[in-house]
Amino acid sequence: MLPHPTSLEFPAALKAAREAKGMSRSALAHAAGIHKVMPRRYEEPTCSEFTRPTEKTMLALNQALGFTSADPTTRTVEHSPPMPAASLQSSNHAVSLCEASIDEIAAELRRRGIVATLTFPV
Template sequence: MLPNPKHKSFPEALRNARKAAGMTQAELSIAADISNVMAGRYERGMHSPEMSTWAKLNKALFAEVNESELEAIIQDDFTEIALGEASVEEIIEELKKRGFAKVTLASE
């Protein structure tokens, strides 16, 4: 099973699993029903998949994957924090995971 997409080892683990399965990025994209460019972006660490896409990647790469186990992991991953309770570091990390490289702050 692939590590959590938020983990720094995810891109390399995805690449290794794809190669072990004998698939190209295009074949993985088709099998996982994702955009044809996203497998490469995930492997290069340019983007991190949502947990639902993470589950699709696992299903495409690992025949023995347990769907109920995937669902349990997905449910455990959702943590809601009120914006007022989140630290600046948590907010920055979440923005990075969502693909933001830069944010412009307007002065009042």
């Protein structure tokens, strides 16, 4: 069974399990019922579009890879350290999103090529 998606081990474990089954990313996506770009986003933490699967998607990925809840390799969340909180690269240091200002978040979005409009209630 795959480790919890917040685990540092998750991206590599997903890739290793997929490759061990001889599956392409597209084949895994099809078998799990997700969009074909999602396995890459789950497997590559350095990808600008990196994300973690939802609980529903985790179940689908485990099923697509042939894991069952009775699998002896099941890992628990307690054994896997959480991934670090998302951060922005501000000048020469990282800033936690929890501590970032709206201006810093907007600047990071622009740096990544994302166009966003923020609307605030009056």
